[in-house]
Amino acid sequence: MRFICLSLAAIALAAPVGVAAQDSADTAPSATQAPQQALPSSADISDEEVSQFALAALIVQQIAADEAIPQEEKQATVQQAVEQIGVAPQRYNTLARATQNDPALAERVNLAANAHIEVAQSSQ
Numbered sequence: 001m002r003f004i005c006l007s008l009a010a011i012a013l014a015a016p017v018g019v020a021a022q023d024s025a026d027t028a029p030s031a032t033q034a035p036q037q038a039l040p041s042s043a044d045i046s047d048e049e050v051s052q053f054a055l056a057a058l059i060v061q062q063i064a065a066d067e068a069i070p071q072e073e074k075q076a077t078v079q080q081a082v083e084q085i086g087v088a089p090q091r092y093n094t095l096a097r098a099t100q101n102d103p104a105l106a107e108r109v110n111l112a113a114n115a116h117i118e119v120a121q122s123s124q
Contacts, residue, residue, distance in 0.1 A: 037094075039094065039097055039098040039101055039102070040094070040095070040098050040105075041098075041102055041104075041105065042102050042104035042105035042108055043104075045095070045098075045105065045108075047108075047112075049087075049095075050105070050108045050109055050112050051112045051115075051116075052085050052086050052087050053087055053092065053095045053096075053109060053112075054109045054110075054112035054113040054115075054116055055085055055112075055113075055116050056081070056082045056085045056087045056092055057092075057096070057109070057113065058113055058116055058117070059081045059082075059085070060078050060081065060082065060092075063077050063078050063081060064078070095109075
C-alpha cells in the first residue's frame with residue numbers, strides 16, 4: 001500500500017468527514033452533545049492509540065482521494081478501514097477534533113503518521 005505524505009491539517013480536517021457522515025446518521029442526538037464533551041488532551045492518549053489514529057487518518061485520506069471507489073461506497077469503506085485498525089468511528093472523530101485543539105497531540109499524531117509513511121516507503 002502506497003501512502004501519500006500529508007500535512008496534519010489535511011488529515012485532521014479532511015479525515016473525519018467520511019466517518020462522521022456514517023456515524024452521525026445513527027447517533028444524531030449525540031452529535032449535538034459532542035461539542036459539550038471535553039476533548040482528551042495529549043497526556044490522556046497512549047502512544048499506541050496515537051499510532052492507530054495516525055494510521056487510520058492516512059488510510060481515510062487515501063480512501064477519500066481514491067477515484068476508483070464510487071462516492072456512495074466511500075463512507076462504508078472508511079468506517080470498515082478505521083474499525084479494522086482498531087479505532088471506533090466515534091473515537092476517531094473525537095481524536096480528530098482533539099488534534100485541532102491540542103498542539104502537543106497534533107505533533108504526536110504528525111510524528112506517528114510520518115513513521116507510518118516511512119515504514120510504508122521502506123517496504124516498497
